[in-house]
Amino acid sequence: MTTAKEDRTPKEPPTPERSRAAPGDPPVPVLDRRPSDEQLLAARLVPLRRPGQWVSAVVLLVLFAMLVHTLLTNDRFQWDVVGRYFTRAPILHGLALTLWLTAAVMASGYLLGVGIAAMRLSGNRVLRALSFGYVWIVRSVPPLVQLLFWYELASLYPTLSLGIPFGREFVTFRTAHMFSGVLAAYVGLTLDVAAFSAEIVRGGVLSVDRGQTEAAQALGLGRSRVFRRIVLPQAMPAIVPASGNLLIGLLKATSIVSVIAVQDLLYSAQLIYNQNFLIVPLLLVATIWYVVLTTLLSVGQHYVERHYARGRRGAGGGGGAARAGRGVWDVARANLSLFGATRRDLAGLS
Template identity: 80%
Template sequence: MPSPSATPQPDAAADPLLTARRVPARHPGQWVSAAVLLVLAAMLVHTLLTNSRFQWGVVGRYFLSASVLHGLELTLWLTAAVMVCGYVLGVGIAAMRLSANPVLRGLSFGYVWLIRSVPPLVQLLFWYELASLYPELSLGVPFGREFVTVRTAHLFSGVLAAFVGLTLDVAAFSAEIIRGGILSVDPGQSEAAQALGLGRVRVFRRIVLPQAMPAIIPASGNMLIGMLKATSIVSVIAVQDLLYSVQLIYNQNYLIMPLLLVATIWYVVLTTLLSIGQYYTERYYARGNDGGRAGRRGFWRTVRGNAPLFGQVRTDLAGLS
């Protein structure tokens, strides 16, 4: 005898809903917008290839010229030096912001507030013209005897002014990135680890930092890419970076657009490489999320998954609609 509590199974032949073919959802608006964008992209490529005023031959001739490569080298060096030194300072400022000492918190907050309030170009001009305010810098006893004196007119060249100004700017923003990443970690984990007898340094290195990195890496990668492009403002103070190098060339031959295209292509190539590096770095630190599925997704699968315009639907957001 069947159990009274047993639920009768419906007959598949009797219920047409069970045998009906699943029809995928249609998104005509997505396909129409995709077609429009593809047409616009094709028009853009067509005008780039057919407009002789772009002078692609001139672009190719100057793309690997010695002066352009010299400016590219200075741009890469300045970006790397500013990011490394800026993040070293940013770690210290973030530690001050998280300190229990109110004096350290107040000073670090004031620094971040001031630097983030002043445009980077103004900071560069300030450091470049520092000699007008302080003709000499000295080292000695406070309010007393001076031991070493340096004339700022000979000290602050354009490159040094650019390095100092951009480093201080990166330090302020990186401090907030690091502080936000650390605050995203549940403080109960640190307390539990310290209760087990782990030291504060080990707790930070093995527990707090690995969990804070997924929040720190994306913003840091964006800052690195932004800093690579922001180095172009140093051309205002006659630092021969990539942009200033092409400006020197087109000031002589008046081929403005082709030379600007040379700089543009180099910036596109470098930012693309940095974006790919950022993607793999983010995947490395996010490998524990979603059971590791996020770390195993391919690069193009991730791009397509974030492009619902072409019919892809984010499965992780499907329940929110």
Template identity: 65%
Template sequence: MAISTLSPPGAALDAAPSQVRLVGRRRPGRWAAAAAVAVLGAMLAHTLLTNQRFQWPTVAHYFTQESVLRGLWLTLWLTAVTFAAGFVLGIGLAAMRLWGGPLLQSVSFGFVWIVRSVPPLVLLLFWFQLASLYPRLSLGIPFGPEFVSVDTTHLIGPLAAAFIALTIDVAAFSAEIVRGGLVSVDHGQTEAARSLGLNPRRIFRRIVLPQAMPAIIPASGNLLIGLLKSTSLVSVIAVTDLLYSVQLIYNQNFQVMPLLLVATVWYIVITSVLAVGQYFVERRYARGRAGARPFAEILRDAARLRPRSPGPAR
């Protein structure tokens, strides 16, 4: 803020507060940027509404077509099951990395390193073409006789390959998300809790996990939204998800852009819903972080050494 008076510069310090007029700081750069963004937004809205090549009536016609809705349902189902399975596997990998022995830590690190190094599309094609590497899988004594053998030519179909590939990809990234959230909690807090006699399970449930969740939730929400968009890769192996459903339609009527807009709008709607849900979950786990209670009080509540007493009466 700037001080503006009619007195000489040296008299501003001696002026009474009622005689000082505060002038807001001028920000010409901010106003220019806002004006440029407003103009670009208006131009974008104008071209979306006036360009007839977008064919919005056609988009509205196919938006709720039965085949499109079936593809949408498969996309949602594939996103949900692969995220749930991958996150559970990722928690196990994070536990191996944090609390396992040298062998388990090496296995967890190697799994995460390899999967994060391979693009999801390559991983998807690898599982889809698994029969070319292993035409037959068998179960028996290692390096000994086989009891059961299965032909892999028809064992892993397109949907199974999509599920396995996406689950593995989610597991690798969620393992690092969970591990990063857990290691962000100060180790001194767990040491202080042990000194009070708390068992490891209570320490993890009442002290470590509540403080790790605000770091885990945002990254997990971003991973879920990224997984939703990554499901479009399964159209390469002819899984009838949302994108492949609209591709089947525009291969017949050659209205490519309107059908791609149908899929785009659906992805925007679902992503917006997930973003709103992520916001409320983040707010749920971030309560009290701005004015957090002292750690000693948290320890007393976790150990249940005494009930919380009400504040002094006023």
């Protein structure tokens, strides 16, 4: 009985260079079947799954819903009392004083701060030293201490006089009734804002490349015109955000004037709840007014920042793409095509 011999000839192992092809067709190398750069760019990207972000978002939404629920269902907040006192005359009077104090302090403090910033940027060493000392000492002392110091100025200097230094005095007046609570709050907060605004302006001016000033001066422009037309427009995108934050912080910082019996928004609420003992509802009245005012200032700051950032966005290309209606992905694809072209050029040189 004969049996067929088994074919023991070694078979050729499949090589990665060969791919599956139709019968009768020559094998095609795998390297030649790679997708092109255009195909890769046209392919739809699958977003990366991030379950942690979804879990954290759900947790935060649940916590926010719990907060809103407890605010609306807790009767101890006494929202009916809040609504009744929200537009009372004493509250509106304190609100008006708060707004006036914020505007007056910000305007005068910023003017003084611009002068101090100019002194710090000058070439005179004496001016630089004096301005640095002012900024250092004012920023080191808490605003509440400054208010108390100016309010108690009469205990240190009962009389003030004008005249020749170390010589004759022409005018002398007593300070006992000169520094009222409002005036002490205005002076103390103005000096504090001047120190911080000086650093804001100085930082914005220093953010502008010095070559801009040198190029403008080489064209024959004067120093004042160079500052108004060249330096200041480029420094404003750096000055405006910090100045907006300073203004919002000043609005909230005016609440400390209640310590020296200035009848601002917070002190007006305190006077009312000292009579009816409704402490929490009256504090909520003041809080809601502060939230409304800071929100309005934040919206205004947003539009001012966008106004001064128009040129910077256009220089970077972002503003032009947005105005042309192109999305972020379109811009990214346009930039990626450059890298693909560069890679093909380099491959041809190798």
